[in-house]
Amino acid sequence: MEKIEARVVSHRLLNSYIHHLVLRPLDSREINFKAGQFVLFQITPEITRAYSIANPEHIRDRLEFIIDVRPGGPGSQFTQRVKKDDKVVLHGPLGYFTLRLRKVAKVFVATGCAIAPLKSMIETSLHHKDTYAISLLWGLRHLVDIYLDKHFQELESEHSNFSFTLCISRPEKSNPYFVGRVTEAIEAAIGEQADYYLCGREAMIGDVKEILRRRGVAEEDIFFEGFDSKVC
């Protein structure tokens, strides 16, 4: 596992609590990672925090992160504090939740900032000119929570095999999105042979896995990673 000394090259807010960080290694090395992996941020000498890499794996000169700071722990505070040109120590890449480039359709299901590893996987698949159907179901709670919607809509218009469904579970007013949870939207996305990638809270993963099992999806076609806000 590598220790990577990096510099913050960009830090912006995607909504009131989602931070988007871009880091570049100080020594300009290429970072070899698999879409879906994470790195550890060294927050203090005693504390690390795991954040998924959000950029596709063919972009190796920088790392992009999407971080929810609402939990308010050491990682959240660090993220809020860090600014352009600051130095950050990373360890990694790590993790087993990675993209399988199998020749089948892919259905990605995320809630909240667990979109980060799936964004990396989707953009990697599209970069590999994957011609199989790629679907993203992304659950957010309120309309004010929305971010990166235009990014995925652009990918949808550029790639005929990519479809994007934004699910808003508690909309304040009428909107063009799917109203409901990803557990409701997933029913319509199950069809042909596909790999399913699930990322979010364990309850969502459990519910979606149960629906997939009931619809006859084989266990080996389901890949998942829990995002736990108790360590943020």
Added chain:
Amino acid sequence: MKVILHKDRCIECGTCSQVAPKIFTIEDGRTKLIEPVDLKNPEIQDQARQAALLCPAQAIEVIENGED
């Protein structure tokens, strides 16, 4: 040396099984201690210390003078 995995804190991220593959494994998405493990082996001891240092959930405790 003694290694304790605090399962109540573990977020199953897999860092330990990659940093210390002779001590930790992931089975069915859950982190487990491999048993038996030779905690008198200096290489394995280093792995244990590294895993404890890097665990983002601080779920690994290494007791240097504990019994294995």
